[in-house]
Amino acid sequence: MTSILVYSEAEGHRSFDDLSLLPSLLANKRNQVWVDFEGPAPEAAESLSRDFHFHTLAIEDCISETLLPKIDDYGDYIFLVLHGARTMADETFVTAEVNFFLGPNYLVSYHDEPSRSISQARERCLRGGPSITRGVDFLLHEILDAMVDHYFPVLDQFDAIIDQIEEEVFAHPDRETLNKIFSMKKEVMHLRRVAGPQREILNRLSRDPLKVISPTAAVYFRDVYDHLARITDLAESYRDLVTSALDAYLSVVSNRLNEIVKLLTIFTATLMPLTVITGIYGMNFENMPELHTRYGYFIVIAVMAAITVGMLAFFRKKKWL
Amino acid sequence: MTSILVYSEAEGHRSFDDLSLLPSLLANKRNQVWVDFEGPAPEAAESLSRDFHFHTLAIEDCISETLLPKIDDYGDYIFLVLHGARTMADETFVTAEVNFFLGPNYLVSYHDEPSRSISQARERCLRGGPSITRGVDFLLHEILDAMVDHYFPVLDQFDAIIDQIEEEVFAHPDRETLNKIFSMKKEVMHLRRVAGPQREILNRLSRDPLKVISPTAAVYFRDVYDHLARITDLAESYRDLVTSALDAYLSVVSNRLNEIVKLLTIFTATLMPLTVITGIYGMNFENMPELHTRYGYFIVIAVMAAITVGMLAFFRKKKWL
Amino acid sequence: MTSILVYSEAEGHRSFDDLSLLPSLLANKRNQVWVDFEGPAPEAAESLSRDFHFHTLAIEDCISETLLPKIDDYGDYIFLVLHGARTMADETFVTAEVNFFLGPNYLVSYHDEPSRSISQARERCLRGGPSITRGVDFLLHEILDAMVDHYFPVLDQFDAIIDQIEEEVFAHPDRETLNKIFSMKKEVMHLRRVAGPQREILNRLSRDPLKVISPTAAVYFRDVYDHLARITDLAESYRDLVTSALDAYLSVVSNRLNEIVKLLTIFTATLMPLTVITGIYGMNFENMPELHTRYGYFIVIAVMAAITVGMLAFFRKKKWL
Amino acid sequence: MTSILVYSEAEGHRSFDDLSLLPSLLANKRNQVWVDFEGPAPEAAESLSRDFHFHTLAIEDCISETLLPKIDDYGDYIFLVLHGARTMADETFVTAEVNFFLGPNYLVSYHDEPSRSISQARERCLRGGPSITRGVDFLLHEILDAMVDHYFPVLDQFDAIIDQIEEEVFAHPDRETLNKIFSMKKEVMHLRRVAGPQREILNRLSRDPLKVISPTAAVYFRDVYDHLARITDLAESYRDLVTSALDAYLSVVSNRLNEIVKLLTIFTATLMPLTVITGIYGMNFENMPELHTRYGYFIVIAVMAAITVGMLAFFRKKKWL
Amino acid sequence: MTSILVYSEAEGHRSFDDLSLLPSLLANKRNQVWVDFEGPAPEAAESLSRDFHFHTLAIEDCISETLLPKIDDYGDYIFLVLHGARTMADETFVTAEVNFFLGPNYLVSYHDEPSRSISQARERCLRGGPSITRGVDFLLHEILDAMVDHYFPVLDQFDAIIDQIEEEVFAHPDRETLNKIFSMKKEVMHLRRVAGPQREILNRLSRDPLKVISPTAAVYFRDVYDHLARITDLAESYRDLVTSALDAYLSVVSNRLNEIVKLLTIFTATLMPLTVITGIYGMNFENMPELHTRYGYFIVIAVMAAITVGMLAFFRKKKWL
Numbered sequence A, B, C, D, E: 001m002t003s004i005l006v007y008s009e010a011e012g013h014r015s016f017d018d019l020s021l022l023p024s025l026l027a028n029k030r031n032q033v034w035v036d037f038e039g040p041a042p043e044a045a046e047s048l049s050r051d052f053h054f055h056t057l058a059i060e061d062c063i064s065e066t067l068l069p070k071i072d073d074y075g076d077y078i079f080l081v082l083h084g085a086r087t088m089a090d091e092t093f094v095t096a097e098v099n100f101f102l103g104p105n106y107l108v109s110y111h112d113e114p115s116r117s118i119s120q121a122r123e124r125c126l127r128g129g130p131s132i133t134r135g136v137d138f139l140l141h142e143i144l145d146a147m148v149d150h151y152f153p154v155l156d157q158f159d160a161i162i163d164q165i166e167e168e169v170f171a172h173p174d175r176e177t178l179n180k181i182f183s184m185k186k187e188v189m190h191l192r193r194v195a196g197p198q199r200e201i202l203n204r205l206s207r208d209p210l211k212v213i214s215p216t217a218a219v220y221f222r223d224v225y226d227h228l229a230r231i232t233d234l235a236e237s238y239r240d241l242v243t244s245a246l247d248a249y250l251s252v253v254s255n256r257l258n259e260i261v262k263l264l265t266i267f268t269a270t271l272m273p274l275t276v277i278t279g280i281y282g283m284n285f286e287n288m289p290e291l292h293t294r295y296g297y298f299i300v301i302a303v304m305a306a307i308t309v310g311m312l313a314f315f316r317k318k319k320w321l
Helices: A019-027 A042-050 A056-062 A117-128 A136-149 A150-171 A175-208 A213-283 A296-317 B019-027 B042-050 B056-065 B114-127 B136-149 B151-171 B173-209 B213-281 B298-319 C019-027 C042-049 C056-063 C116-126 C136-149 C151-171 C176-207 C215-281 C296-317 D017-025 D042-050 D056-063 D116-126 D138-150 D151-169 D175-208 D215-281 D296-317 E020-027 E044-050 E056-063 E116-126 E134-148 E151-171 E175-208 E215-281 E298-317
Strands: A001-009 A012-016 A034-040 A070-073 A078-087 A094-101 A106-111 B004-009 B012-016 B032-037 B071-072 B078-089 B091-104 B106-111 C002-009 C010-018 C033-036 C071-073 C078-087 C095-102 C106-111 D002-008 D012-016 D032-038 D072-073 D077-086 D093-102 D106-111 E002-008 E012-016 E034-039 E070-073 E078-087 E093-103 E106-111
Touching: A001 A019, A001 A117, A012 A117, A019 A042, A034 A042, A034 A117, A034 A136, A034 D002, A042 A056, A042 A106, A042 B071, A042 B298, A042 C010, A042 C019, A042 D151, A056 A070, A056 A094, A056 C215, A056 E093, A070 A175, A070 D042, A070 E020, A078 A117, A078 A136, A078 A150, A078 A175, A078 C136, A078 D012, A078 D296, A106 A136, A106 B106, A106 D056, A117 A136, A117 B012, A117 D296, A136 A213, A136 B004, A136 B114, A136 B136, A136 C019, A150 A175, A150 A213, A175 A213, A175 C215, A213 B056, A213 B173, A213 B213, A213 C010, A213 C215, B004 B019, B004 B114, B012 B114, B019 B032, B032 B042, B032 B071, B032 B114, B032 B136, B042 B056, B056 B078, B056 B091, B071 B136, B071 B173, B078 B114, B078 B136, B078 B173, B078 D012, B091 B136, B106 B136, B114 C136, B136 B213, B151 B173, B151 B213, B151 D151, B173 B213, B213 D042, B213 D056, B213 D175, B213 D215, C002 C019, C002 C116, C019 C033, C019 C042, C033 C116, C033 C136, C033 C296, C042 C056, C042 C106, C056 C095, C056 E215, C071 C215, C078 C116, C078 C136, C078 C151, C078 C176, C078 C296, C095 C136, C095 C176, C116 C136, C136 C151, C136 C215, C151 C215, C151 E002, C176 C215, C176 E215, C215 E215, D002 D017, D012 D116, D032 D042, D032 D116, D032 D138, D042 D056, D056 D072, D056 D077, D056 D093, D072 D175, D077 D116, D077 D138, D077 D151, D077 D175, D093 D138, D093 D175, D106 D138, D106 E020, D138 D151, D138 D215, D151 D175, D151 D215, D175 D215, D215 D296, D215 E056, D215 E215, D215 E298, E002 E020, E002 E116, E012 E116, E020 E034, E034 E134, E044 E056, E056 E093, E070 E175, E078 E116, E078 E151, E078 E175, E093 E134, E093 E175, E106 E134, E134 E151, E151 E175, E175 E215, E215 E298
Parallel strands: A034 A106, B032 B106, C033 C106, D032 D106, E034 E106
Antiparallel strands: A001 A012, A001 A034, A070 A078, A078 A094, A094 A106, B004 B012, B004 B032, B071 B078, B078 B091, B091 B106, C002 C010, C002 C033, C071 C078, C078 C095, C095 C106, D002 D012, D002 D032, D072 D077, D077 D093, D093 D106, E002 E012, E002 E034, E070 E078, E078 E093, E093 E106
16 A cells, blocks of 8 residues: 655645656655555555665665664665564564655655554644654654654553562462563563664664754654663663562572471471381380380370470471471 | 742842743843742743743653653753652652753753752752852752762662671571562662763763853862762662672572471481381281390390481581581 | 686676686786685685785685684785585584685685585576676675575574474473573574674675775675674574573473472371371380270271371462462 | 971972971972871861862862772862772771872872871882982872782782682582682672772873873883783682682582482482381281291391392482482 | 894894893894893893883883783883793693883893793794794794794693583583583683783784884784684683583583482382371271271282372373373
């Protein structure tokens, strides 16, 4: 699905979907042109090459998935790959690649799947929203700002899960908690790998002297950079929290189990002398004087009780109980 | 609550709370003007835009909470976000964000909650204290210096808790100690995340050539930077101490428990042969010659005692006891 | 096996294998000459020195194996050592060193073993493929691009093995899983050591102002650099995943074993009081009133059952079961 | 205690203790003046301000303890904070802060406690030693050189303790060894925190173009830097050794204990079948044919012996013994 | 032992051992002079000062042991400290310090113990080898190249030991293996500390613009740098391998022991119910009907066998066996 959005002071906002109009629209330098390719459009690659004359490498990178974000400055235009994020039902998050070409009076966006940030921006433009009227660099800022803001629900979800994990760890840690910790660890690792390099890209967008981004727009990209810096900072702190939670889990589980084993061992050890005593008086020797005394049995029972009490007292004194 | 404090050589210190006076006060370049907005003041955002013409992005960042400290140089003024700290009753600490705009002859501070550093600075000014008379950059230094100094009670508290933890670890480590270690770890992590980036901000304040900070004032900001450097240095060393305490705890607890289990196992193993012997002479075979000897029983009891003594001697020789 | 491939606009592609033609071929600056030495060719060292006048050190490094990639800029030519990779049947991968000299109108490649990337490039050239016609720097790019692309099957294999390991760890971890984790760890470490330094070399190839690489070609080397950056990034993430898998393995195995030991200890502890009771009534005292009661035996059996049930209930209440 | 030491070519070495002479002594630029304040001298702060006109911040830092070393270049003079070290009886070490102001023809030293390095330097000067005659920068070098050299006995002590720890770990590790390891770890951490930042200060002293240090003296400060570099390098290696010793301790202790538990478990398991057998023939069934055989008892004893031998052989074959 | 070796185009190679000739030999700028001091020669320090006028600090560093390598550029000459290595019989390696002064037409080497690299270089020179004829900087390269190459046997030894350790770890890990791992760890740490800083020195030798090293010689020092880079790279990878081997050892040993303990616990638990049953029928109650049945004994034995089989089946089903 391809859509073209044009703004000029003279004619206001207009919307097209016929790529053959592009040459004439681009030729008029007063037009601000936004072309959006959604899904694997066969005509996209052709148009990028024929209408825009982009570098072959950039077009290849645009069509294929690159996983790492990038910014390539070709002088007259820049090529940008960034990744949006959204949370999934199973408490993970997925990323979606969006490619941009930003030229003096045009913005080209290319993405395989529908993107909330882009559709919202288009709607705002069609309703006469201001961004495109200030230039395509401001339009790009608006889209990137929305893409980065969509990371915050992911962070909120992480926050909630980590809180829950921490509570579980100290209250009732079980195997399920361990699974949660490990999958959270993977999610946080994923987030760091996704957000970190994008921060660098935004840093370059806002600081490098790029021909196609006006100094007034650069300040706004700086703001997006700050948001990404906060995201990576939070990701770092989540990583520390998850690692800490894992350490806590292992300590708590190990302590708990060791406590149980210790108690059971004490229990067994306390009963051990009793079996020896009963064993002694269960022997069949003919000549065992105690067996024939009147209160022998009761004395032995009393001795056994005394031993039990004595041992427990001993263990308690040693602080083993 | 909004308060305006003005100093000029001609008229000395004056205090207002009517924002409509601002344009005329600011117009007189001989005035040193300090405007303080406390709490979410609806008129604040309006005034920042109307009276000071600050950049929209800076105003947005000022009104909302940003978590990460920042310094943005807009040429005629700088925008600064920093965080103060105070200890809580439950041995944690909380931070509070304070935003500053520093211009050629004005300082604007904006904070949601009351700030000790700011109220103390205001009182000192009203009593004719010198800082504002040397310029608003010196006034900013006075406030920042107080904010940073308020971190030291937090550090002292940490110091005391870590000392207590270390003592507990070697004297009587229990589950409670583990909880303390983990919550201390979180507090120290928090402190590092808060103090580290602020140090960078102060570094830039004291080293970057900023139009609104005079070279004589920059030296003073260097001093604040030194304090923050010491705070981050201490935070690092606390982190090492807490990690070390956790390692010590795990070693000590594990050693202690293993010692107990070893002793109990030795105890059980020592009694095991006795049950076998009593078992043997408890068997009901008709033809068991020993049973009919006169001293059989006493000999067996003696043998059992000898085995017990022998095993304990063996364990002791092996250094297991 | 030595092969010479020459392209000139006038005469098109030609192929030789006689080194004595080299001086005349190189003398004509319109020729683009590619000399490939495969296997330890005794005449190679001689030719590198006599026909190309390369620096002694470079020739030595070329002939011997150097393990670390390198780029040496000698002004008129550069010397390059890089390593290709291919997967083995036993799920490991091996690297093969390829040395290059790139001059103004010649490329020399030297490798001990046959190289897929080089043979494919030669075939494409012989079939009239375009790369050498654009200059020897584009030819070098084509070969390096292929070498780097051959790393991706290695990464795919790693991906599959790590997935399998992760599944095994949580489903049925055994000694074999541990072996797999450790050998995977070694493989990933190997990959990082191989890919990381090569990325730096490619970075210099694409950014440094080198006399023998035209600016239009440098953009293409940038693309190879991006691929290597992605490889090292994936290698990093594999390392994290393997470390995480090892942690998970140790936790799961330890938990599992501890669970078993706990259950068995509970079982033993539950039976322990029973042996004490049976011991008591197995004693041979003359005066043991209970022995002569009518239902004594049945009562004792009932008590023993009650104790067992009671202890199990106690353990369950304590959440030990 | 305040002492003033003056050298001039004309009048040689002279010593005073009256601060009121300072202005005239400093006024003569041919004098090399060294003022040493020891202990919290109330007149010190006053003199620093009145006689030397040092910056307020520097004086404050000088009077109070700063913990972190620092160098501040005020153009006409530099302010320096460094820390000396000495070993204590309990195998720890303490540091003492020394503050310096170095001007064109004067050196001011300020320290709360007596300092060996400084008293030795004073004695050498009074006996006509050469350092002050070459300028106050050489005098500063002499003092710093002595301060840094006093770290080496600390390192030697560490060396000895670590050797002892390592021997203990493998020979007879006990709880005491663990305490030693942890306190050594703290000491080494302390040393790193003390020596590392000082190395940076010396680096700046020897490399930065400072007005008050002549190039010929800078070479000598480079030498002090080298000593500090060696100290930090040794501290790093001690840290590795201590960490390694801790790992070794934990492994050895755990292995040792596990060995004991394993042996005892084998012992118990070997006796277990015997108690079952004796139990069987201790049962009171009327119809138990074996009981009435002539050699039943002896056969059972033989069977029990055979079982014991067989189990031990089995364990030995399995390499469990 | 002191030896002087001189080369000039006019008179070829000559060898002396009389230090009093030095001034005249050095005065002739066409002479390339190499002075080698071996062992603590009392005349060395004197000659370094009198004949060469080296800086006092450099002479002190030369005479004493410095442990850290260094390069000091004094303009007319450089002072260099490096360390050679050789393997010992007990699978460790030792380093030996060699000091160099390189001037425009002289090289001074100073070392306490005999050095293979230096004696070989001297022999080659005396046999008319080329290095000194190209200048003393080439002579220095020849010596350093030999010193660095002597590290490779150390690395080969490490390689062999680590291979052996890895095999042992998985095949038959015992206490001895642990000792080997820890001593290997120390050796590898030692190697890293020795090789890393030397690489930096060689980096400066080959890159810094030094007056006494000609650009043609600098390329050769680059080659030595590459060798050291490979050594440090291998040292890093050995460190990873040893750490990995330690982790594997701990896992394998712990798993193995836990397996044994689990099996023994299962064994004990299986026999436990049998002792309870025999205990029951060993009780002396008068009224125990089962005792008087004809097949009671046999039924009980059968029940005991059934319980044993049933429990083993249960454990096997649970995958505990």
